[in-house]
Amino acid sequence: MAGSTLWQQQGYLSSARNAAGQQLFLFPDAATAKGAYDHLVADMSRCQSASRDVQAREGVPQDAVLSVTATITEGTAWSRRWTGAGxxxxxxxxxxxxxxxxxxxxxVLFQFDELAERPAPPHDTSTDAALLGALADLGAQN
Incomplete structure (x- = not known):
C-alpha cells in the first residue's frame, strides 16, 4: 500500500478451498496510516461501479452489489456479491x-471469498462488527 514502510501477509485456505488473507501495513506515523484508510474507504465507495464496468468489458452479467456490512471507530467491513470477471x-x-x-x-486488512463453485456455509455478516473488533485487538498487539 502506498506510503507503508512494512507489509506482512498471511494466507489461509478454508476447508472448502476458498482463499482468505490477512495483511498488516505499518506507516511512518498515524496521519499517514489514517490517510491510507480514508483512501481505501473512498475507493470502496466506487467498487460497485468499477466492478460493473469490468463485468461489461468482460461480457458477464453486470450484477455487482457492494454493501457496507459493519462499521466501528476507524473500521469498515464490505461485502460484494457478483459474477466475477476473471x-x-x-x-x-x-x-x-x-x-x-x-x-x-x-x-489491518482481512479478506476472504465465498465461491459458488466451492460451496460452504454462507458467512453471517451480522458478525462483521465483532470481526472488525477482533482485527482491532490483533492490530493493538503489534
Whole structure:
C-alpha cells in the first residue's frame, strides 16, 4: 500500500478451498496510516461501479452489489456479491468480504471469498462488527 514502510501477509485456505488473507501495513506515523484508510474507504465507495464496468468489458452479467456490512471507530467491513470477471478475481458467482481497521500507525486488512463453485456455509455478516473488533485487538498487539 502506498506510503507503508512494512507489509506482512498471511494466507489461509478454508476447508472448502476458498482463499482468505490477512495483511498488516505499518506507516511512518498515524496521519499517514489514517490517510491510507480514508483512501481505501473512498475507493470502496466506487467498487460497485468499477466492478460493473469490468463485468461489461468482460461480457458477464453486470450484477455487482457492494454493501457496507459493519462499521466501528476507524473500521469498515464490505461485502460484494457478483459474477466475477476473471483476471485478478475468480470467475463465476461469488461473494467477496473485505475488512479494514486503522489504529495508530498501522492498517489491518482481512479478506476472504465465498465461491459458488466451492460451496460452504454462507458467512453471517451480522458478525462483521465483532470481526472488525477482533482485527482491532490483533492490530493493538503489534
Amino acid at each position: 483476471g485478478m478475481t475468480a470467475g463465476g458467482v461469488q461473494t467477496n468480504h473485505l475488512y479494514a481497521v486503522h489504529q495508530g500507525d498501522h492498517l
